Amino acid sequence: MTENRQRLKALKVSGAIAIIFGALTIAAGGRALFGGAAARAAVGDAVPFVLWFNFAAGFAYVAAGTGLWSLRRWASWLSVLIAGGTALVLVAFALHVFLGGAFEMRTVGAMFLRTFVWAAIAVVAMRHPTR
Template identity: 65%
Template sequence: MELKKRSGWGLRAVAMAGLAFGLLTILSGGNALFGSAAARAAVGNAVPFVLWFNFLAGFAYVAAAVGLLMLRRWGLWLSVAIVIATALVFIAFGIYVQLGGLFEMRTVGAMILRIGVWGIIALVARRSLGGR
């Protein structure tokens, strides 16, 4: 039995938000990693593995958003993978902090935001595209 895909405004809206989020993530992460000395200094005590993960995840955000806009089920599963991978990196970040690593408090908020945004995107995609 074929699942009917519901491609209403909700899926398109979250996909467009995910696309914008991805492009902004690539831009800001690229600036923090490859920008001027002043731009790199502005990130403060950024945790390198979190910074690199978030930068590279920006490309996955764009890919997932495109998949969702094309009503492809892989866009849903990539969205779920993004949430899981981000949560795992957040756990690793927490361990790093507990071991005394230097960090910026804004990283905590940014990781919570990323998990929340992609959690919502994945839920809307699941509702619209089905889970199989």
């Protein structure tokens, strides 16, 4: 496979992952934030700033994924911003937990997963420059 085809494939796969991840994030966050009483009760001790960040970031995920799929340079930078923003929210969340704030254990895993996924997408995007 030529280098150009590898670059194209890496960006397309990253873009597809970002779009799917974003759609799932928007759906889950929307249900938690705007769903009925049962949906809100199901989230348990969700940390509001984490929940709102993730919901809003879901839209950025879809935008970045669409841009990566379309081979747009701005999407690489948006991916870096998402990765950095997610890492900062993870640090803020860790501080919240350290200070004794209520939280759900699944949020720990979800935030590490989000940070890892976006760091990987950002690395792929920056290693394979677009137009």
